[in-house]
Amino acid sequence: MAAPEIDHESPTPVYRQIAAVIIADIESGTLPVNRRIPSEASLVQRFGVARETVRNAVRFLREEGHVCTVPQRGTYVRDRSKGED
Amino acid sequence: MAAPEIDHESPTPVYRQIAAVIIADIESGTLPVNRRIPSEASLVQRFGVARETVRNAVRFLREEGHVCTVPQRGTYVRDRSKGED
Amino acid sequence: MAAPEIDHESPTPVYRQIAAVIIADIESGTLPVNRRIPSEASLVQRFGVARETVRNAVRFLREEGHVCTVPQRGTYVRDRSKGED
Amino acid sequence: MAAPEIDHESPTPVYRQIAAVIIADIESGTLPVNRRIPSEASLVQRFGVARETVRNAVRFLREEGHVCTVPQRGTYVRDRSKGED
DNA sequence: GTGGTCTAGACCACC
DNA sequence: GTGGTCTAGACCACT
Numbered sequence A, B, C, D: 001m002a003a004p005e006i007d008h009e010s011p012t013p014v015y016r017q018i019a020a021v022i023i024a025d026i027e028s029g030t031l032p033v034n035r036r037i038p039s040e041a042s043l044v045q046r047f048g049v050a051r052e053t054v055r056n057a058v059r060f061l062r063e064e065g066h067v068c069t070v071p072q073r074g075t076y077v078r079d080r081s082k083g084e085d
Numbered sequence E: 001g002t003g004g005t006c007t008a009g010a011c012c013a014c015c
Numbered sequence F: 001g002t003g004g005t006c007t008a009g010a011c012c013a014c015t
Helices: A014-027 A040-047 A051-063 B014-028 B040-047 B051-063 C014-027 C040-047 C051-063 D014-027 D040-047 D051-063
Strands: A067-070 A074-077 B067-070 B074-077 C067-070 C074-077 D067-070 D074-077
Touching (some): A051 A074, B014 B040, B051 B074, C014 C051, C051 C074
Antiparallel strands (some): A067 A074, B067 B074
């Protein structure tokens, strides 16, 4: 099976569910500020979804200001303590 | 021809007959709580009716509290065990 | 062949080239403010690319503030005369 | 073994030998102006050298003005007909 | 081994 | 017939 935390029957899109899991990891401190989040490839593995779905999740996190992506380097947890949107 | 369960000669509107079939599926457990009901397209196929008729049936189910519709995601069987209207 | 205006050998990504064509249409007045731009499907046809590539182009236009997308309705040329980024 | 055109015993550095082969391809028209040169990976394959060596060769070509590199897109044969250095 | 781009398909809700 | 989501692959530059 895929990941237990993902419900493909849910009205919430899978990419949003993945984003929510990552946000929870950020807010719990499992993913501290300036730490790199897992790579797209490993998120594909972990959640058992297509890469595009993972990219949608990461794009959503980026648009919401939770992370920033540095091409070729990774995606990092943003420091939101100052100047949030 | 259409589906055997639909009687186009009946005084009961077709959309109500379709709604009744779906309600029966819900109450029998064929459609469990929080499960998405079949897509509009498949209901059109199954009952041999126009899209608008299916939409009327679903709107009726929604107004009666049997289902709830989540924008962009589908229509889901509501949990009526807790007694909000 | 695809569209003459797209060069798949160019260092500029195809989705950016498509965005540039649409921006040119906006700036020349071919696509006036509040007009809907062509649908994703027709852009796929016109440029001979995958839908994902068209979506990347439209997302880029959206991020740059040239258009706004209304789900299920289309993507519209934004009025940038006031309050641009 | 490596490629026949590379002589690891030569006093000429390998990266220079690789650069020379690519320059020959450019001047013979095998690699036309504005065409992307082969990817790093394929040059590694073709010449049987380390990645870093290929990168050195490409950097040399760039510094000598034979090619220009566009971030994220590749390295392209420059048009030298117009005489900027 | 990272993200960027691209292909070629699919099903869906909603209009 | 519109955009939203998803799959399952591919090649690439750059670190």
